[in-house]
Amino acid sequence: MIKTKLKKLALATTITTLSLASAGLAWAEDTIKVGVLHSLSGTMAISETTLKDTMLMLIDEQNKKGCVLGKKLEAVVVDPASNWPLFAEKARELISKNKTDVVFGCWTSVSRKSVLPVFEELNSILFYPVQYEGEESSKNVFYTGAAPNQQAVPAVDYLMDEIGVKRWVLAGTDYVYPRTTNKILKAYLISKGVNEKDIMINYTPFGHSDWQSIVSDIKKFGSAGKKTAVVSTINGDANIPFYKELGNQGISAEDIPVIAFSVGAEELSGLDTKPLVGHLAAWNYFMSVESDENEEFIAAWKKYIKNNKRVTNDPMEAHYIGFNMWVKAVEKAGTTDPKVVQKALIGVSVPNLSGGYSAMMPNHHITKPVLIGEIQKDGQFDIVWETSGLVAGDAWSDYLPGSKDLISDWRAPLSCGNYNVKTKKCSGQNY
Amino acid sequence: MTAIAGKPISLLLLLFIFTTPLQQAFASETSDDNSLENAWETLTGKSYKKKAEAIEVIALQNPPEALPAMMAMLESKLYYSKIGKVFYLLKETGDNYEFTPLFDAETVIQENKQGFKKVKINNRLRSLIRQLLAVIQLKHNDADIRLAAVQELLKKPEVESARLVETAIEREDDHRVITAMQTLLAVIQLENGDEAAQLSAIDTLSHSLNSSAMNVLTEYKAPTRELHNKAQSAIKKITDKRDLYAKAETIFFGLSLGSVLALSAIGLAITFGVMGVINMAHGELMMIGAYTTYVIQLLIPNNIGVSILVAIPAAFIVSGLVGIAIERGVIRHLYGRPLETLLATFGVSLILQQTVRSIFSPLNRSVETPEWMSGAWQINEVLSLTWNRLYIILFCLAVFVALIMVMKKTSLGLQVRAVSQNRTMARAMGVRSQWVDALTFGLGSGIAGLAGVALSLLTNVGPNLGQAYIIDSFMVVVFGGVGNLWGTLVAGMSLGIINKLMEPWAGAVLAKILVLVFIILFIQKRPKGLFPQRGRAAED
Numbered sequence: 001m002i003k004t005k006l007k008k009l010a011l012a013t014t015i016t017t018l019s020l021a022s023a024g025l026a027w028a029e030d031t032i033k034v035g036v037l038h039s040l041s042g043t044m045a046i047s048e049t050t051l052k053d054t055m056l057m058l059i060d061e062q063n064k065k066g067c068v069l070g071k072k073l074e075a076v077v078v079d080p081a082s083n084w085p086l087f088a089e090k091a092r093e094l095i096s097k098n099k100t101d102v103v104f105g106c107w108t109s110v111s112r113k114s115v116l117p118v119f120e121e122l123n124s125i126l127f128y129p130v131q132y133e134g135e136e137s138s139k140n141v142f143y144t145g146a147a148p149n150q151q152a153v154p155a156v157d158y159l160m161d162e163i164g165v166k167r168w169v170l171a172g173t174d175y176v177y178p179r180t181t182n183k184i185l186k187a188y189l190i191s192k193g194v195n196e197k198d199i200m201i202n203y204t205p206f207g208h209s210d211w212q213s214i215v216s217d218i219k220k221f222g223s224a225g226k227k228t229a230v231v232s233t234i235n236g237d238a239n240i241p242f243y244k245e246l247g248n249q250g251i252s253a254e255d256i257p258v259i260a261f262s263v264g265a266e267e268l269s270g271l272d273t274k275p276l277v278g279h280l281a282a283w284n285y286f287m288s289v290e291s292d293e294n295e296e297f298i299a300a301w302k303k304y305i306k307n308n309k310r311v312t313n314d315p316m317e318a319h320y321i322g323f324n325m326w327v328k329a330v331e332k333a334g335t336t337d338p339k340v341v342q343k344a345l346i347g348v349s350v351p352n353l354s355g356g357y358s359a360m361m362p363n364h365h366i367t368k369p370v371l372i373g374e375i376q377k378d379g380q381f382d383i384v385w386e387t388s389g390l391v392a393g394d395a396w397s398d399y400l401p402g403s404k405d406l407i408s409d410w411r412a413p414l415s416c417g418n419y420n421v422k423t424k425k426c427s428g429q430n431y
Numbered sequence: 432m433t434a435i436a437g438k439p440i441s442l443l444l445l446l447f448i449f450t451t452p453l454q455q456a457f458a459s460e461t462s463d464d465n466s467l468e469n470a471w472e473t474l475t476g477k478s479y480k481k482k483a484e485a486i487e488v489i490a491l492q493n494p495p496e497a498l499p500a501m502m503a504m505l506e507s508k509l510y511y512s513k514i515g516k517v518f519y520l521l522k523e524t525g526d527n528y529e530f531t532p533l534f535d536a537e538t539v540i541q542e543n544k545q546g547f548k549k550v551k552i553n554n555r556l557r558s559l560i561r562q563l564l565a566v567i568q569l570k571h572n573d574a575d576i577r578l579a580a581v582q583e584l585l586k587k588p589e590v591e592s593a594r595l596v597e598t599a600i601e602r603e604d605d606h607r608v609i610t611a612m613q614t615l616l617a618v619i620q621l622e623n624g625d626e627a628a629q630l631s632a633i634d635t636l637s638h639s640l641n642s643s644a645m646n647v648l649t650e651y652k653a654p655t656r657e658l659h660n661k662a663q664s665a666i667k668k669i670t671d672k673r674d675l676y677a678k679a680e681t682i683f684f685g686l687s688l689g690s691v692l693a694l695s696a697i698g699l700a701i702t703f704g705v706m707g708v709i710n711m712a713h714g715e716l717m718m719i720g721a722y723t724t725y726v727i728q729l730l731i732p733n734n735i736g737v738s739i740l741v742a743i744p745a746a747f748i749v750s751g752l753v754g755i756a757i758e759r760g761v762i763r764h765l766y767g768r769p770l771e772t773l774l775a776t777f778g779v780s781l782i783l784q785q786t787v788r789s790i791f792s793p794l795n796r797s798v799e800t801p802e803w804m805s806g807a808w809q810i811n812e813v814l815s816l817t818w819n820r821l822y823i824i825l826f827c828l829a830v831f832v833a834l835i836m837v838m839k840k841t842s843l844g845l846q847v848r849a850v851s852q853n854r855t856m857a858r859a860m861g862v863r864s865q866w867v868d869a870l871t872f873g874l875g876s877g878i879a880g881l882a883g884v885a886l887s888l889l890t891n892v893g894p895n896l897g898q899a900y901i902i903d904s905f906m907v908v909v910f911g912g913v914g915n916l917w918g919t920l921v922a923g924m925s926l927g928i929i930n931k932l933m934e935p936w937a938g939a940v941l942a943k944i945l946v947l948v949f950i951i952l953f954i955q956k957r958p959k960g961l962f963p964q965r966g967r968a969a970e971d
Contacts, residue, residue: 163554278553
């Protein structure tokens with residue numbers, strides 16, 4: 001008797017659980033899943049956690065505004081822990097197991113290279129929000145960060161034309177982005193008539209903290225009578241000791257300006273910026289940009305993160321643009337199927353935060369303005385110069401011998417990431 | 432640039448030499464008030480080029496407001512009201528912002544900067560203003576400011592500024608300023624004087640280390656053979672002197688890197704060297720020390736100097752206690768099993784990192800450097816030693832001496848040495864070996880905490896701080912000879928110097944690799960390091 005009762009009870013429980021589960025399933029089907037692939041632990045957590053929060057905020061806001069294709073968006077957050085092979089595993093997990101329709105993620109180039117084969121194999125979509133070295137164009141990746149011609153080259157133009165710089169120090173961390181960028185810059189400078197003797201290239205390991213001799217070398221290099229500038233591709237953690245040493249050795253921005261491509265207000269927060277006033281950074285977005293969209297975005301961000309002191313940065317804007325592009329493309333295509341959305345994305349144009357519109361180009365890069373900012377005493381950047389129009393991202397640099405003749409166009413009939421205009425051949429993917 | 436800067440200087444000069452109250456009144460009567468007004472208004476505009484022209488106009492007419500306005504602009508403290516565009520000077524008084532009007536208006540005090548906008552300037556304007564100010568500051572009462580003014584003028588030597596300096600040098604009594612002024616005059620004479628003047632100019636310049644002097648000499652086209660030879664030997668003299676100072680600088684850099692290495696390794700020399708425990712969490716103990724400094728600075732926000740001094744004992748205690756906890760909780764159970772200790776402490780290090788990440792966020796925290804530790808001690812124009820590095824060298828030596836004292840003079844030190852030499856015998860003599868183990872580990876960890884205080888002033892305070900130093904620390908201890916404190920100090924310093932000697936020609940990346948290769952080869956030859964431990968204790 002008791003046994004049967006128990007059995008019944010068990011059966012009832014199972015049924016309830018099942019129905020609950022199916023209800024859950026039904027609900028789950030009604031959402032569109034958006035993958036967020038940013039490191040929340042390990043070395044890169046410092047930069048990537050902010051981007052994860054940005055994505056959650058954007059998704060949250062979109063859900064409040066109304067859904068996409070009548071469905072709610074649901075964020076799926078995974079932690080690849082700054083471990084490059086793990087990025088590939090987590091990407092596979094997001095696409096195959098969690099069935100995400102789009103993934104926003106990665107910071108370092110090596111993590112992007114690690115997930116690239118996965119996205120191509122499963123034919124999904126990745127939005128990559130960080131400035132990078134270029135020389136890549138994949139059918140499945142949309143690059144919303146700056147290519148070298150959207151950051152490094154205009155920055156050098158500014159120094160050359162506006163400041164009259166004649167001698168160049170290219171200082172960077174020893175990995176692929178600085179090496180490629182410096183290669184492009186060196187070729188560009190030489191094409192502009194700069195003598196090779198007037199270019200000093202210096203690489204340092206990740207997290208380099210003892211900058212004494214390098215800063216002293218820069219000081220000596222810059223005392224030769226010609227106006228000298230440092231173009232810095234120094235990454236992440238190494239910047240603070242670098243700038244501290246610059247300040248301590250008394251290198252002022254009027255003597256030797258340093259222009260950086262990976263330093264934003266966030267990296268400088270807390271640092272005593274008084275000795276650094278006037279040093280420069282080149283980005284496509286600064287928090288101090290004066291536009292209504294930007295004010296709205298900053299207010300929303302501060303409210304979402306519940307901290308009035310948090311700053312906004314360039315990769316955050318890239319995600320803002322990328323996310324809105326994706327939403328628009330999905331609405332245009334009427335489906336979230338990556339194969340269709342990939343095509344729909346090309347040509348989509350959405351507002352950026354600097355008061356204009358950014359469009360997705362056929363080479364999967366976007367158009368952006370280039371801004372030069374000077375560090376102020378409060379650690380913020382004042383914009384001192386900007387390009388007159390938008391600059392379209394160039395996947396293959398025009399200044400490197402190997403990639404000069406390559407173009408990327410993912411529209412039919414070309415549909416190729418590296419089409420050689422001389423040999424008229426598409427060499428397929430090579431990364 | 433020179434063209435824009437040169438003209439106003441010459442005109443300013445005229446103003447300064449002949450300005451009497453009467454003439455000033457005359458000048459302001461005849462000058463176009465309209466253009467001055469326009470110039471002020473242009474400053475609120477956006478174009479930096481127009482602003483530069485406006486600043487020149489203002490400097491030229493030199494109304495009484497020009498000097499305070501330019502000073503404020505340099506400090507980015509010149510604001511204007513959004514309505515009416517009235518200029519104000521900003522003063523921050525505690526929580527409030529005080530806006531003092533530049534012209535006639537009411538002082539405004541409010542809690543934020545709402546309604547006001549900063550007059551934005553860029554590098555070009557900054558150096559223009561500095562050049563203009565330098566002319567005025569040649570008459571300043573403070574010799575340091577006069578010196579800075581002359582050095583500013585030296586950056587862009589002009590005939591006009593030289594004339595001004597010529598009159599100023601007669602009234603000058605500070606020998607540093609006089610030397611700088613003489614250099615400036617010599618630079619001008621070398622370019623514009625007759626042969627006799629050029630000869631004496633070369634002579635003056637050969638004693639100067641200023642880079643403008645050097646540059647003007649290298650570009651100098653001598654009219655005669657004799658002058659050419661003179662100039663060449665002057666260049667050689669300067670280069671030789673510069674090379675000498677460059678060598679001194681490299682040694683200093685080496686010592687300072689070495690002191691950081693030694694400081695981070697001394698703690699390890701105790702835990703690894705004396706106790707034989709491979710503590711992979713040593714770097715994280717440094718990180719805890721650095722975070723302690725950060726927290727102390729949050730607690731004493733108004734006095735950064737004091738907070739650093741308070742942080743020293745605090746970091747020692749906090750890291751020491753964490754060290755004791757690790758010893759009691761984990762390592763105690765694993766004595767005699769080095770591999771397991773290694774793995775367990777590696778696990779501990781990951782736990783500590785993630786704990787810090789959850790408490791303080793993964794973002795780097797920054798510890799402010801007190802005033803007396805920033806900047807450099809300018810010995811001459813090419814040699815300057817940065818204060819923070821100097822203090823850290825001293826701090827390293829102080830910690831080292833204190834540690835030697837503890838080991839040699841206190842009963843704890845005696846017991847530590849006894850236990851490390853012969854545990855059973857020490858226990859037989861009544862030493863509580865477990866208690867000594869815990870304290871020794873605490874001592875080593877505490878010193879790691881002290882290293883953290885020093886590192887917090889040099890680099891980022893972040894969860895990964897320790898990882899960057901753990902390999903280097905082990906390297907130093909092994910190189911110096913396990914169990915030998917003096918060895919650690921000597922090894923740290925010599926590795927620092929070797930690294931810095933190699934860096935200029937090998938690059939930072941290769942220098943690091945070469946140092947590692949060097950140590951591997953060295954250990955092959957002398958497995959026990961620079962100063963091997965002698966006696967029976969070393970046998971096991």
